[in-house]
Structure formats: structure tokens, C-alpha cells
Amino acid sequence: TVISIGFSAFEGCSSLNNIKIPAGVISIERGAFWGCSSLENIEIPENVTSISFSVFKNCSSLTNIEIPTNIFSIGFSAFENCSNLTSIEIPESVIFIGHSAFAGCNNLNVVIDNSKDSVKIEEDAFKECKSVRYTK
Secondary structure: OOOEEOOOOOOOOOOOOEEEOOOOOOEEOOOOOOOOOOOOEEEOOOOOOEEOOOOOOOOOOOOEEOOOOOOOEEOOOOOOOOOOOOEEEEOOOOOEEOOOOOOOOOOOEEEEEOOOOOOEEOOOOOOOOOEEEEEO
């Protein structure tokens, strides 16, 4: 059973379109899908608790991703330059969003469930995003 997708495991894989990460995976290491320019959709299982830095950086075709409700951390540059990503909901479980996590996602509308007022958002996390809205 695979429990981790390793450092740069699929980096630059230009023929990867869709991926469903198996339920047994608990971590996705840094740069795992960095530069997968054809990746459009990805399903992350509930067991994953953090999205490491630069995991989906430069996945310019990414249009759909759902952040599981067990995620507590989104690392720096995690989704940087995912220019086709149009909407994302950050669940209340997330307590940390790193520097430039969504920078360069200029078509992105972000909704952050901030009912606990406990999310730490670092500098430029949403730089160039279309909109960021907090719900309570």
C-alpha cells in the first residue's frame, strides 16, 4: 500500500490529465506534481492532512480540485500559477496557508471557511487571484 507520494514523483509529467490519489495515501510531498501542464483534475483522499509546498505549482491546466476537510496546511506555492483554476473552497480545518500558495491564479475565486478565526495566511498567498471571500 502506498502511503506517500514522494518528492517530485510526477514532476513535469506532461501527459498526466486526471489523477485519483488512492485512499491509503496520507501525504503528498513537495513538488509531487510540479509542472504537470496537462493535469486538469485531481482527487485527494480524506486521509491527506497537508498539501506540501509547490505540489501543484505550474499545473496550468488544472481546473478542478477539492480540498478535503482533513487538510490543515497548504504549503507555500502549492498552487502557484494554476491559471485555469477558477474556484476553490478552503475548509475550516485549514489553519495555515503559505506564502504564494495561490499566487498567479488570476481566474481564481476563493472561499475560505473561517468560522473559527484561526487561519494564518502568509504574504502574497492569494496574489493576483480574482476574489477572496471569507465565510463564518
